[in-house]
Amino acid sequence: MTARAVAALDDFAAEVGTVGTVAVEGCRTRWSAGGPPEPGARLVRAPEGVLEHRPEEMTVRVRAGTAVAELHSALAEKGQRSALPERGGTVGGALAVGEDDLSVLGRGRVRDALLQVRYVSADGRVVTGGGPTVKNVSGFDLPRLFVGSLGTLGLIGEVILRTNPIPPASEWLSSPDADPFAVAASLHKPGAVLWDGVRTWVQLEGHADDVGAQARALETLGSWEPASGPPEVGPHRWSLRPGELRGVPDRIAGDWVASIGVGTVFASEAPPLRSLAGGLGRLAKRMKAEFDPTGRLNPGRHPGGGI
Amino acid sequence: MATVGRRGSLFRLRRAGGTPVGPDGALVAALAGALSPDRVRNDSAERSLLARDASVFKGGLSGPICFPTSTAEVQAIMRISLAYGRAVVPRGAGTGLAGGAIPLGAPVVVSTTKMNRILEVDLDDRVAWVEPGVVNLDLSNHLRPLGFHFAPDPSSQQACTIGGNVANNSGGPHCLAYGVTSHHVVALDVVLPDGDVVTLGGVDPEPGGYDLRGAFVGGEGTLGIATRIAVRITPNPPAVRTLLLAFDSIEGAATTVSDVIAAGIVPAAMEVMDRLITRAVENFVHAGYPDAAAVLLAEVDGMEAGTAIDAERIAAIGRANGAISVRVAADDEERARLWKGRKTAFGAVAQIAPSYYLHDTVVPRSALASVLRSVYAIGEAHQLTIVNVFHAGDGNLHPLILFDPLEPGVLERVHAAGAEIVAASLDAGGVLSGEHGIGVEKRDYMHLMFGPDDLDHQNRLRRAFDPMCRANPGKVIPSSHSCADIQALRSVPTGVWG
Numbered sequence: 182m183t184a185r186a187v188a189a190l191d192d193f194a195a196e197v198g199t200v201g202t203v204a205v206e207g208c209r210t211r212w213s214a215g216g217p218p219e220p221g222a223r224l225v226r227a228p229e230g231v232l233e234h235r236p237e238e239m240t241v242r243v244r245a246g247t248a249v250a251e252l253h254s255a256l257a258e259k260g261q262r263s264a265l266p267e268r269g270g271t272v273g274g275a276l277a278v279g280e281d282d283l284s285v286l287g288r289g290r291v292r293d294a295l296l297q298v299r300y301v302s303a304d305g306r307v308v309t310g311g312g313p314t315v316k317n318v319s320g321f322d323l324p325r326l327f328v329g330s331l332g333t334l335g336l337i338g339e340v341i342l343r344t345n346p347i348p349p350a351s352e353w354l355s356s357p358d359a360d361p362f363a364v365a366a367s368l369h370k371p372g373a374v375l376w377d378g379v380r381t382w383v384q385l386e387g388h389a390d391d392v393g394a395q396a397r398a399l400e401t402l403g404s405w406e407p408a409s410g411p412p413e414v415g416p417h418r419w420s421l422r423p424g425e426l427r428g429v430p431d432r433i434a435g436d437w438v439a440s441i442g443v444g445t446v447f448a449s450e451a452p453p454l455r456s457l458a459g460g461l462g463r464l465a466k467r468m469k470a471e472f473d474p475t476g477r478l479n480p481g482r483h484p485g486g487g488i
Numbered sequence: 489m490a491t492v493g494r495r496g497s498l499f500r501l502r503r504a505g506g507t508p509v510g511p512d513g514a515l516v517a518a519l520a521g522a523l524s525p526d527r528v529r530n531d532s533a534e535r536s537l538l539a540r541d542a543s544v545f546k547g548g549l550s551g552p553i554c555f556p557t558s559t560a561e562v563q564a565i566m567r568i569s570l571a572y573g574r575a576v577v578p579r580g581a582g583t584g585l586a587g588g589a590i591p592l593g594a595p596v597v598v599s600t601t602k603m604n605r606i607l608e609v610d611l612d613d614r615v616a617w618v619e620p621g622v623v624n625l626d627l628s629n630h631l632r633p634l635g636f637h638f639a640p641d642p643s644s645q646q647a648c649t650i651g652g653n654v655a656n657n658s659g660g661p662h663c664l665a666y667g668v669t670s671h672h673v674v675a676l677d678v679v680l681p682d683g684d685v686v687t688l689g690g691v692d693p694e695p696g697g698y699d700l701r702g703a704f705v706g707g708e709g710t711l712g713i714a715t716r717i718a719v720r721i722t723p724n725p726p727a728v729r730t731l732l733l734a735f736d737s738i739e740g741a742a743t744t745v746s747d748v749i750a751a752g753i754v755p756a757a758m759e760v761m762d763r764l765i766t767r768a769v770e771n772f773v774h775a776g777y778p779d780a781a782a783v784l785l786a787e788v789d790g791m792e793a794g795t796a797i798d799a800e801r802i803a804a805i806g807r808a809n810g811a812i813s814v815r816v817a818a819d820d821e822e823r824a825r826l827w828k829g830r831k832t833a834f835g836a837v838a839q840i841a842p843s844y845y846l847h848d849t850v851v852p853r854s855a856l857a858s859v860l861r862s863v864y865a866i867g868e869a870h871q872l873t874i875v876n877v878f879h880a881g882d883g884n885l886h887p888l889i890l891f892d893p894l895e896p897g898v899l900e901r902v903h904a905a906g907a908e909i910v911a912a913s914l915d916a917g918g919v920l921s922g923e924h925g926i927g928v929e930k931r932d933y934m935h936l937m938f939g940p941d942d943l944d945h946q947n948r949l950r951r952a953f954d955p956m957c958r959a960n961p962g963k964v965i966p967s968s969h970s971c972a973d974i975q976a977l978r979s980v981p982t983g984v985w986g
Contacts, residue, residue, distance in 0.1 A: 237750035238852050238883075260752050279694065290693075292702060293671050306941045312919035314850040316668065316882040318657045318706050319920040319930070319937055320964060321946045325670065325702025329694070335945075346752035369726055369791060390793035420694035424612030442614070444693045455696040460684030464952065465697050471948035484697050 189228040189244060190299060190307050193338045196225050199305040202477045205332050207246065208270025211278045211416075215331045219481035227273045227338050231255045239315055239344045240296065245273025245337040261344040264294035273337040279329030280418060283411045285443055287348070287372030287386045294343045295324040300335035303473040313341050326468075332479040334472040348372075350389040353410050354396060355382045359403025362427065365441045367402065368395060374441040375411055378430050382408055414438045414447035421446060515572045516552050519596070522564035527555040527602070538597055540590060541582045542644070544845050544902075545928055547590030550577070553597045559677055559685060559715040562598060566713070567683040569596045570958055576681070577960045578709045580621060580652030583644040585846055586927030588656065588708045592962040598713055600651045606630055607716065613691050615674055615718045620651025624658075627719075636721040639666035642923070643831055654714050657706030659923035661757040661830065664881035665789075666722060668923065670705040677716035678704060681954040691718055703949055708925050709960035711953035725789035728756075729799035730817040732826055733806040734780035738762055738876070740810040741782040742856035745880040747805045748786070749853060753798050758881030759785040759830050764840065765875040765888070772836035775829030776822075778813055784880065785830055833877045834888070841873065841890035845902050847909055851918035853883045862912040863887050870905045884922035885913065910936070926964045934966045943969040 197203055203225050204218035227245035231252055234241045236259040243252055249269040256262055266282040269275030276295060282288050297311040310323025327334060351372065356364075361376035364383060368374070372384030383399065385392045399405055415436055421429070423444045429437060435449040457465050469476075512530060520528040529535070535550045551574055556562045569576045575595035582589055591597060604621035611634065618627060624645040628637040641660035642648055648658070654676065659668045666672075675689040689701030704711050735741045741760045748755065761769065763781050770777045777783055784806065788798040803814045817823035837844050851859045860876060867874035867889070878886040889905055891898045910920060910933055920930045920937050934943060947969050953959070 235852070235854075236752075237746050237854055239749060239754075279699075281693070289667075290671075292699060293667060302941070302945065308945045309938065309942045310945065312850075312937065313917060314852065314883055314919050314922070316659060316663065316850050316879075316884050316922040317919040318659075318668075318923055318925050320926060320934060320943075321949045322657070322670065322702055322706050323945060323949065325699050325705075326949060328699055328702070330698055334698075346754060369723065387791055388794035388797055390797075391791035394791070394793065418694060420690075420692040420696070422613050422691045424610060425692075440693075444691075457697045460680060460686040461688075461697070461700075463684065464680065464686060464700060467955065468698055468700070468703075468949070468952040471952045472945070 189230075190301075190338045193225070193228050193336070194301045194305050194307050197301045197305055197336055200477070202480050203336070204479050205273065205277070205336050207274035208248070210268070210270030210274060211280070214278050215482040215484055217481060218479055222480055225336070227271070227336065232339070234259060234261070234344070236261055236344070240313065240341050241344050242339065242341045243272055244339050245271065245276070247272045249275055256344055257347065260347050262288065262347050263342050263344050264289045264291050265342070266291070272340065276328055276337055276340065277330060277332045281443075281445065283375065283414065283440065284372040284384055285440065285445075286370065286374070287384065289345065292325055292328045295328055295340055296343055297341040298324045298327050298337055299339040300327065300337045302335050303475065303478055307338065308335060311341075315343055329484055331482040331484050333469060333482055333484065334478070336478060348386040348388075350387060350392045352385045352392050352396065353382060353408040354385070354399065354405045355380055355408040356403040356405045359399070359405070361441045363402055364399065367398065373411065375438050376426075376441055377412060377436070377438045380412075382411055384411070412438055415449035417448045417451045419446040419448055419452040420444060512552055515568070515574065515596075518568045518572070519552055519554055519565060522568060523554060523556060523561050527557070529553040529555075538579065538582075538591060541584045541587060543585045543587040543590070543927070543929060545587035545590055547587070547592055549594060550591035551594045551596045553599060555599050555602045557602050559679065562679045562713050562715050563683055563685055565596060565598055566679050566681065570681070570683065570956065575958050575961050576713070578651070578655065578713045580649035580655070581623070581644070581647045583648040584652065584656060584927065585848065585924040586921070586929040588925055588927035588960070588963055590928065592928070595960070600649060603715065609634065609721065614721050615691055616721050617716055617718050618650050620649060620654070620714050620717060622650045624648050624650060624653060631721055632724070635724050637724055638719055639663070639672055639722045640669045643834060650717055650719065651714055654705050654717060655707060655709050656923070656925040659879065659882070659884065661759050661879055664758060664879065665754050665756045670702060672720045672722070673701060673705050673717060674720055675718040676701055676704060676714045678712045678714050680712045681956060681959040704953070706925070707953070708927060708964050710950055710963055712959060725756075727792045727795040728787065728789045728823065729795050730785070730787045730823040730826055731799055731802060732777070732815045732817075733784040733786065733803070733811045734778040734813045735782045735784065735810060736780060736812055737810065738782040738860055739857040741784045742860060742880065744784060744806045744809045744811070745856065746853040747809065748802055749881070751801060751805060753788070753801060755786050755798070755802065755881060756789045757785070757787040759878070760880040761785070761830065761833060761877045762875055764873070765833055765837070765877045768836040768839045769829045769833050771839060773828050773832050775825050777829055780812060785826060830877070837875065837888060837890065840875070841892060843891055843893050845889040845891070845906060847887045847889065847906055848884070848921050848924040849910060849913035849918055850882065850884045850922040851913050851916045853880075855916040855918070856880060856883060856885075859885065859912055859916050859918070863909055866905050866908045866912065870901045872901060872905055874905070879922070882922060883918070907933075928963060931964060931966050940969070
């Protein structure tokens with residue numbers, strides 16, 4: 182680690198300090214996720230910058246305040262990408278929210294992409310969890326605990342993410358009459374299969390010959406036309422079992438797009454709040470109390486509480 | 489008291505031998521009352537058998553051994569043990585290589601071997617619910633007719649259990665493209681150390697709250713005991729190509745691995761074996777391996793065209809790095825034979841030496857060749873033979889230090905060589921363990937990779953699950969950062985080695 186990189190994290194730690202409530206601000210892409218931060222919390226920003234992309238290791242070290250778009254354009258120069266969502270704001274925000282990309286079947290899940298996390302703890306220290314390699318079981322899995330934790334356990338400053346090669350060919354198609362479940366079952370490793378109750382979108386990825394062969398095979402399941410990309414989707418995420426998605430039209434009002442084979446439904450309406458009852462609730466409270474005993478990190482936010 | 493049938497009669501025969509009396513009499517009686525008498529063992533011979541797992545470490549005599557058949561029984565064991573002030577250690581097949589399952593401080597042992605049912609396979613959700621004692625390979629064999637498999641495939645997959653895979657976040661050759669166990673576990677029913685039963689994660693993608701399932705996987709039995717596990721099932725690929733490349737230097741194989749990834753290819757697996765191990769394997773299973781300084785077993789899978797193209801590109805990259813032969817498996821039978829060589833490598837070592845210590849570190853792929861040179865030099869310096877068979881695609885080294893346990897003083901040299909291998913891997917930017925875990929083996933190396941604050945936070949995660957430090961104490965977290973109430977376990981007990 183270079184002196185400059187250490188200094189950026191130390192500066193962030195100094196900014197977070199040790200007293201008073203703080204909330205991290207990125208691009209405010211999912212500002213109300215899990216509830217808006219309590220008024221009065223001091224706003225802080227994580228440092229920015231892509232530090233080191235190592236394509237042969239399939240890793241990138243990047244500061245949390247960096248825009249996802251900036252990270253992805255740096256990775257694309259070497260033919261790679263990450264699991265972070267294209268519609269994410271900052272790297273740290275995307276990790277704290279834990280929302281997957283629409284093409285999660287091809288890109289993988291955000292929870293599987295975070296190899297190492299360096300964060301500022303509630304008592305103002307810089308703490309490292311995980312390791313720099315793609316495979317690592319050295320100690321407990323702090324990185325996974327932090328994905329989706331909405332900055333309530335520590336404030337993410339810098340991370341190492343797993344990267345993946347961008348497939349040689351990629352093609353979006355859409356159909357007004359195909360059964361999305363039959364489509365998903367017929368494809369080996371599509372990038373995405375999306376359904377809004379009427380229309381189905383498919384992203385085919387791989388070598389050009391395979392993409393062409395899969396596109397031809399799809400013709401038996403409906404009529405298809407090229408699409409420029411995925412459809413526009415709403416800001417809210419419902420989480421259903423993949424096997425429950427057929428029932429979405431009876432379950433979710435307003436506009437929605439379901440990710441077939443995954444279970445995420447992107448919707449204009451917010452899902453009902455889930456409560457963590459019983460032993461699970463007690464465990465979650467103990468975890469919060471261990472990492473942030475005074476509740477100063479992002480007060481007001483509750484992981485699992487909607488958008 | 490549970491029902492007493494024929495099993496009860498068997499137990500009475502054992503009891504006639506005077507088994508359950510002794511200092512743990514009341515504890516054993518309480519456990520037997522909650523389970524059934526025949527599923528609680530306190531025979532000292534059986535207890536001493538469990539002092540070991542597949543590692544080179546030896547624990548103390550365990551406490552009573554329980555064989556529960558349900559979540560409720562595991563919960564009862566946990567509560568009774570807590571009431572008696574005893575720690576609890578879960579145990580699957582005992583194939584762990586870091587001493588994670590060995591007993592320290594006479595804990596109650598919870599064997600999962602009687603919880604071995606595949607409960608449900610749901611093709612719509614693409615998950616299988618299993619009990620923790622299901623053997624890894626049995627699950628994949630069960631799924632094969634349905635066109636699916638369970639992706640993590642440790643070398644011990646014929647014996648190791650899914651519960652053990654969860655505890656160790658196990659890997660295997662095919663984790664290069666498919667990811668390790670944590671990628672494939674979606675939900676778990678867990679008995680927490682305080683006796684609470686919780687479901688962590690869910691079959692839906694974002695079950696809400698902290699990712700406690702992610703935190704639990706790889707917990708090495710220190711966070712609770714999983715009693716039902718939902719794993720993602722992976723569709724079998726339509727096309728597979730398996731290649732065997734031979735090199736006249738191990739650097740050639742290592743550089744090929746790095747170059748393949750840099751070229752944008754992510755094979756399903758890339759395994760390297762050095763000359764000594766290749767010869768032993770060839771002699772053992774006649775897999776058709778050439779006699780070369782190193783062989784690289786590479787596999788690509790996916791759609792037909794891409795698989796063929798990637799196989800050709802890997803062959804070309806290998807030739808550019810000095811491959812002296814490239815063979816592509818012509819059919820499934822030849823492919824199975826090539827893999828059999830790799831999967832039986834550890835057994836084949838018995839031809840070279842009576843015992844071995846299998847190490848596990850990860851280094852950046854680009855550092856593979858230089859760290860391997862260091863590993864061989866460390867062996868020479870300690871007059872030990874070290875052979876290498878490893879998951880090269882992940883940078884996951886598996887040096888085997890060969891030795892004869894009857895040779896006086898050899899264990900100290902083996903230990904010293906192991907410590908130097910760990911140091912060399914960390915110096916190269918690597919990590920302590922890729923898939924075997926920390927257990928007792930690397931507990932006291934944790935400070936080489938993590939600072940005091942880092943270890944303090946890992947311990948906080950652990951304390952949230954287990955505030956009383958009752959689940960597998962003395963493992964993973966070094967003693968100076970671990971729970972305060974286990975003073976007795978502050979150092980690895982005398983005699984643990986060997």
